[in-house]
Amino acid sequence: xANKKLLILPGDGIGPEVMREVRRIIDWMDxxxxxxxxxxxxxxxxxxxxxxxxxCPDETVAAAAEADAVLxxxxxxxxxxxxxxxxxxxxxxxxxxxxxxxxANLRPAVVLDPLxxxxxxxxxxxxxxxIMIVRETTGGIYFGEPRGIHVNEQGRRVGIDTEIYxxxxxxxxxxxxxxxxxKRSRKLTSVEKANVMQSGRLWRAVxxxxxxxxxxxxxxxxxxxxxxxxxxxxxxxxxxxxLGGNLFGDVLSDLAAALTGSLGMLPSATLGAVQPxxxxxxxxxxxxxxxxxxxxxxxxxxxxxxxxxxxxLRLSFGMDEDAKLIETAVEKVLAGGLRTAxxxxxxxxxxxxxxxxxxxxxxx
Amino acid sequence: xANKKLLILPGDGIGPEVMREVRRIIDWMDxxxxxxxxxxxxxxxxxxxxxxxxxCPDETVAAAAEADAVLxxxxxxxxxxxxxxxxxxxxxxxxxxxxxxxxANLRPAVVLDPLxxxxxxxxxxxxxxxIMIVRETTGGIYFGEPRGIHVNEQGRRVGIDTEIYxxxxxxxxxxxxxxxxxKRSRKLTSVEKANVMQSGRLWRAVxxxxxxxxxxxxxxxxxxxxxxxxxxxxxxxxxxxxLGGNLFGDVLSDLAAALTGSLGMLPSATLGAVQPxxxxxxxxxxxxxxxxxxxxxxxxxxxxxxxxxxxxLRLSFGMDEDAKLIETAVEKVLAGGLRTAxxxxxxxxxxxxxxxxxxxxxxx
Ligand SMILES: CC(C)[C@H](C(=O)O)[C@@H](O)C(=O)O
Ligand SMILES: CC(C)[C@H](C(=O)O)[C@@H](O)C(=O)O
Numbered sequence: 001x002a003n004k005k006l007l008i009l010p011g012d013g014i015g016p017e018v019m020r021e022v023r024r025i026i027d028w029m030d031x032x033x034x035x036x037x038x039x040x041x042x043x044x045x046x047x048x049x050x051x052x053x054x055x056c057p058d059e060t061v062a063a064a065a066e067a068d069a070v071l072x073x074x075x076x077x078x079x080x081x082x083x084x085x086x087x088x089x090x091x092x093x094x095x096x097x098x099x100x101x102x103x104a105n106l107r108p109a110v111v112l113d114p115l116x117x118x119x120x121x122x123x124x125x126x127x128x129x130x131i132m133i134v135r136e137t138t139g140g141i142y143f144g145e146p147r148g149i150h151v152n153e154q155g156r157r158v159g160i161d162t163e164i165y166x167x168x169x170x171x172x173x174x175x176x177x178x179x180x181x182x183k184r185s186r187k188l189t190s191v192e193k194a195n196v197m198q199s200g201r202l203w204r205a206v207x208x209x210x211x212x213x214x215x216x217x218x219x220x221x222x223x224x225x226x227x228x229x230x231x232x233x234x235x236x237x238x239x240x241x242x243l244g245g246n247l248f249g250d251v252l253s254d255l256a257a258a259l260t261g262s263l264g265m266l267p268s269a270t271l272g273a274v275q276p277x278x279x280x281x282x283x284x285x286x287x288x289x290x291x292x293x294x295x296x297x298x299x300x301x302x303x304x305x306x307x308x309x310x311x312x313l314r315l316s317f318g319m320d321e322d323a324k325l326i327e328t329a330v331e332k333v334l335a336g337g338l339r340t341a342x343x344x345x346x347x348x349x350x351x352x353x354x355x356x357x358x359x360x361x362x363x364x
Numbered sequence: 365x366a367n368k369k370l371l372i373l374p375g376d377g378i379g380p381e382v383m384r385e386v387r388r389i390i391d392w393m394d395x396x397x398x399x400x401x402x403x404x405x406x407x408x409x410x411x412x413x414x415x416x417x418x419x420c421p422d423e424t425v426a427a428a429a430e431a432d433a434v435l436x437x438x439x440x441x442x443x444x445x446x447x448x449x450x451x452x453x454x455x456x457x458x459x460x461x462x463x464x465x466x467x468a469n470l471r472p473a474v475v476l477d478p479l480x481x482x483x484x485x486x487x488x489x490x491x492x493x494x495i496m497i498v499r500e501t502t503g504g505i506y507f508g509e510p511r512g513i514h515v516n517e518q519g520r521r522v523g524i525d526t527e528i529y530x531x532x533x534x535x536x537x538x539x540x541x542x543x544x545x546x547k548r549s550r551k552l553t554s555v556e557k558a559n560v561m562q563s564g565r566l567w568r569a570v571x572x573x574x575x576x577x578x579x580x581x582x583x584x585x586x587x588x589x590x591x592x593x594x595x596x597x598x599x600x601x602x603x604x605x606x607l608g609g610n611l612f613g614d615v616l617s618d619l620a621a622a623l624t625g626s627l628g629m630l631p632s633a634t635l636g637a638v639q640p641x642x643x644x645x646x647x648x649x650x651x652x653x654x655x656x657x658x659x660x661x662x663x664x665x666x667x668x669x670x671x672x673x674x675x676x677l678r679l680s681f682g683m684d685e686d687a688k689l690i691e692t693a694v695e696k697v698l699a700g701g702l703r704t705a706x707x708x709x710x711x712x713x714x715x716x717x718x719x720x721x722x723x724x725x726x727x728x
Contacts, residue, residue, distance in 0.1 A: 076559075090559045120485050120598045141505075141527060147562045156531050159566030163505060163525040166516070193611070195440075195454045198511045202523030226614045230622035233597060234484045247557070250590045251615060258594035 003038040004317055007067035009060065012046040012080075012089060013290025014300035014353075015073025021302035021357030022071065022309045025326065028361060034322065040067065044096070045075025045089035045290075055080075055087060056095040064096055065281070069316035071309055072096070072285035077292040093285070097137045100281040102270040103169070104176040105135040105249065106311075107287060109236075109256035112265065114334040118343045119261030126236060131256050132184065133242045134177040135249025137270055139169045140199070142246045165199045165245065170206040172273065177243040178215040184240055189221045191228045191244040191252060203245060225252065232256055257287045264288055264301030264342040265330075267308035269315055282316045284308040294341075298352045301340035303330050306360060329363035367402040368681055371431035373424065376410040376444075376453060377654025378664035378717075379437025385666035385721030386435065386673045389690065392725060398686065404431065408460070409439025409453035409654075419444075419451060420459040428460055429645070433680035435673055436460070436649035441656040457649070461501045464645040466634040467533070468540040469499040469613065470675075471651060473600075473620035476629065478698040482707045483625030490600060495620050496548065497606045498541040499613025501634055503533045504563070506610045529563045529609065534570040536637065541607040542579040548604055553585045555592045555608040555616060567609060589616065596620055621651045628652055628665030628706040629694075631672035633679050646680045648672040658705075662716045665704035667694050670724060693727035 008023075010016040029035055042060045049055050055075070064070045075089040096102065111119060111129040119126045144162030152158050174190070181188040190207040192200035204222050211220040223231070225248040231238060232252065236259055244252055257266050266288070272281035286304030294300055307330060314323035338359050339348040351359070372387075374380040390401055406424045413419050419439070428434045439453040460466065475483065475493040483490045508526030516522050538554070545552040554571045556564035568586050575584040587595070589612040595602060596616065600623055608616055621630050630652070636645035650668030658664055671694060678687035702723050703712040715723070 085562075085565060088559060094560070120489050122484060122486055125484050142560055144524075149562050149566050152530070157566055157570075158528060158530045159561075159563035160508075161527040161561045161563050163527065165523050167521045193614075195452060196458070196506055197523075197525045198449075198513050199523035199525050201449060202513050202521055206521075226618040229593070229615050229619040230627070233619055233622040234625065247611075248615075250557075251593050251612075254590040255593040255597055255619065258597040261598065263594070 003036050005038045005066065005068045006040070007063050007070045008039060008041045009044040009070060009072045010041070010047070011044050011073035011075040011092065011290065012077050013074055013292045013295040015075070015290055017296070017298065017353050018286070018300050018302040018305040019071070019073050021353065021360070022305050024357060024361055025306065025309065025364070028364060029322070035319070044072070044092035046077050046080040048092060049080060049083070049087060049089060055089045055091040061095065061099050064100055064283070068279070069312045070096070070283040071312060072283050073305065074286065074288065074290040076290045077295070094142065096283060097270060098143060100283070101138060101272040102281055102283055103136060103138040103272065104173050105137040105268060105270040106180070107133040107135060107253040107257065107268045108266065109133065109253070109260050110266070111260045112262070112331060112334060114331070115260070115262045115265065115343055117345055119259060121236070121259055126259060126261070129236055129260060131236065131239045131242060132180055133244070133249060133253040133256055134173065134180065135253055136169065136173040136245050137249075139165055140246035163197065163199045163247070165202060167202065167206045170203050171210050174207045174210045174243060175214070176271070177241055178211060178218050181218045181241040182215065186217060187219045187221070187240045189223050189228070189239055189242045191223050191225050191242060191248050193225050194222070195224060199245070207243065228252055229255060232259060254287070262343050263304070264340060265303045265307065267304055267311045269311050271315070280316070282312070284312040298354065299341050300353050301342050302353050302357045306330060306357070325364060326360070329360045332363045333359040367400050369402045369430065369432045370404070371427050371434045372403060372405045373408040373434060373436045374405070374411070375408050375437035375439040375456065375654065376441050377438055377656045377659040379439070379654055381660070381662065381717050382650070382664050382666040382669040383435070383437050385717065385724070386669050388721060388725055389670065389673065389728070392728060393686070399683070408436070408456035410441050410444040412456060413444060413447070413451060413453060419453045419455040425459065425463050428464055428647070432643070433676050434460070434647040435676060436647050437669065438650065438652065438654040440654045441659070458506065460647060461634060462507060464647070465502060465636040466645055466647055467500060467502040467636065468537050469501040469632060469634040470544070471497040471499060471617040471621065471632045472630065473497065473617070473624050474630070475624045476626070476695055476698060478695070479624070479626045479629065479707055481709055483623060485600070485623055490623065490625070493600055493624060495600065495603045495606060496544055497608070497613060497617040497620055498537065498544065499617055500533065500537040500609050503529055504610035527561065527563045527611070529566060531566065531570045534567050535574050538571045538574045538607060539578070540635070541605055542575060542582050545582045545605040546579065550581060551583045551585070551604045553587050553592070553603055553606045555587050555589050555606060555612050557589050558586070559588060563609070571607065592616055593619060596623060618651070626707050627668070628704060629667045629671065631668055631675045633675050635679070644680070646676070648676040662718065663705050664717050665706050666717050666721045670694060670721070689728060690724070693724045696727045697723040
């Protein structure tokens with residue numbers, strides 16, 4: 001069978017160190033001959049700025065479009081903080097999402113059993129928590145035009161962004177969320193500010209229409225974004241699948257992730273549409289950022305990056321068994337008591353990035 | 365001295381029941397002759413829709429403009445949920461904010477000592493929590509034009525909102541936040557998505573300029589909204605004063621409020637500019653909504669409405685002592701063990717709205 005083409009974009013900060021642990025898992029899979037990957041590596045974010053002058057060079061976009069799946073690290077850091085807006089490292093991920101049409105960002109917020117005590121919430125409120133957030137990632141206020149800072153007639157600066165959603169953009173990401181809900185508890189919560197925003201009104205209407213016409217078996221609940229934040233922070237287990245636009249999805253998925261207390265454990269996937277050829281662009285990345293404060297110290301948690309790779313195996317290559325193998329290995333290592341600094345608690349053994357990666361490999 | 369003119373707008377749901385308890389405190393203050401209020405009552409929200417056909421009739425706006433301070437209950441409920449967008453009860457509060465120029469919404473998120481166990485967070489993370497969120501409330505995506513739902517050339521619906529902030533709008537609310545920070549721990553966190561939004565870039569720049577020029581003694585920190593949500597949900601005590609635009613302020617202040625676990629306890633103030641006459645429009649309202657599910661049952665917590673009145677006495681009438689008196693009375697009632705259903709915990713005495721109100725009155 002054709003090789004599986006993988007593009008690896010380590011990016012900045014802790015990106016390269018945690019990616020190294022994934023490379024070791026890939027090597028192990030290669031040695032086992034269970035599968036052969038054709039791995040390419042590219043530059044993105046600040047690293048790409050330094051190397052090419054652009055946070056997302058055309059070659060990176062082309063390589064990503066060519067690959068069957070992209071494994072992304074993280075971008076950004078103080079070094080590039082004062083650059084002009086059109087050179088910020090974040091463009092690395094934003095351009096990839098937009099140019100590859102990666103519109104459906106899947107962000108699980110899961111509390112693994114050994115980590116229930118890592119959450120800021122009382123353990124009984126988060127034990128067994130398993131939420132999937134589906135966030136739209138190619139539309140909304142992230143890309144809407146007009147946008148910019150201009151000077152008005154009074155000589156004063158004015159900053160403008162446009163939040164814009166078409167019914168097709170809403171419907172296609174809603175279908176992704178409904179499909180996922182159907183395979184889980186058949187409950188979907190759709191989030192907006194329909195009481196204040198016109199795009200929110202349309203969002204609520206279209207999600208309702210798609211649900212009524214195509215997913216009558218899924219229970220649909222509409223919730224305002226402010227209320228959703230409150231509910232997440234007080235009774236998170238009421239949720240199963242949450243659907244939101246680009247901006248609310250950003251804030252609420254980070255909130256849900258933080259509630260688990262183990263940001264360093266959480267993967268994500270961002271999917272495009274299935275093309276007539278059957279191919280589907282997909283990018284996988286940890287929820288956490290580039291964490292410049294701990295970069296290069298060898299203390300970062302590689303699990304989110306490793307679990308992102310497991311998600312890639314499952315969703316892009318249908319390799320459910322291998323994905324499960326990796327996920328189980330990670331859980332076993334945690335159950336055995338190893339902890340990186342971010343999820344450390346008393347009575348556990350604190351280890352660095354490499355030891356954690358090695359332990360996962362050993363379990364495999 | 366001239367009477368203090370107060371406009372009371374109970375609104376919908378539990379609004380009227382909790383407002384009744386404030387009326388009793390006002391009557392008591394009148395009897396004590398400590399001060400005489402000239403109290404008017406008006407309609408707003410669904411109640412106004414039913415009575416006048418408009419969620420915010422001109423008479424209500426005029427009475428609010430005439431008053432020295434407005435005490436607002438809450439608006440909305442299932443009865444009015446299917447009305448057209450320009451008749452939704454929320455317009456009651458939105459129009460008052462806009463027409464009276466109430467641009468600075470102050471939302472304390474405070475954990476009172478007797479209630480540390482009401483939070484979903486582990487008690488040690490929230491005990492003593494005392495955050496003040498300053499939210500801009502007359503600009504941003506709530507009011508920006510163009511906005512609406514239209515049909516494009518392909519015959520598809522498109523929903524549009526405009527986020528727009530001028531430097532003057534940003535600077536004036538920033539000054540309110542800096543002034544408050546100066547009286548507290550001299551630490552201000554300003555929140556936006558400057559990495560994605562142009563209005564966020566301007567927000568960050570202007571807040572920075574105001575800080576550098578006028579408040580060099582206040583430590584200013586910029587934070588992305590998604591990160592702020594994460595930080596609030598994991599280490600809320602790192603914050604003192606948080607400043608945000610209309611939309612982020614809405615979501616983050618509700619999040620912070622929920623973290624306290626005692627939404628039914630939290631007041632808020634929304635202030636206009638100080639006019640040349642010295643007058644300053646101001647509206648006070650609980651953080652909680654109209655809670656239609658428990659309306660009319662006599663179980664709602666009147667404390668947030670009572671504490672909103674205390675905030676009114678302090679900020680609009682400079683009656684610090686009376687405000688303190690009311691706040692202390694509420695704390696004593698809680699310390700004595702009385703709890704409404706929303707903040708109930710084992711070993712406490714569960715009471716309804718009236719008993720709670722009476723207990724506060726007795727303490728006074
Ligand atoms: C880096 C940033 C542009 C990005 C976003 O806001 O989408 C990040 O916060 C995320 O959620 O992936
Ligand atoms: C009722 C609604 C329009 C309002 C808002 O979004 O501002 C409310 O959520 C609030 O925070 O006061």
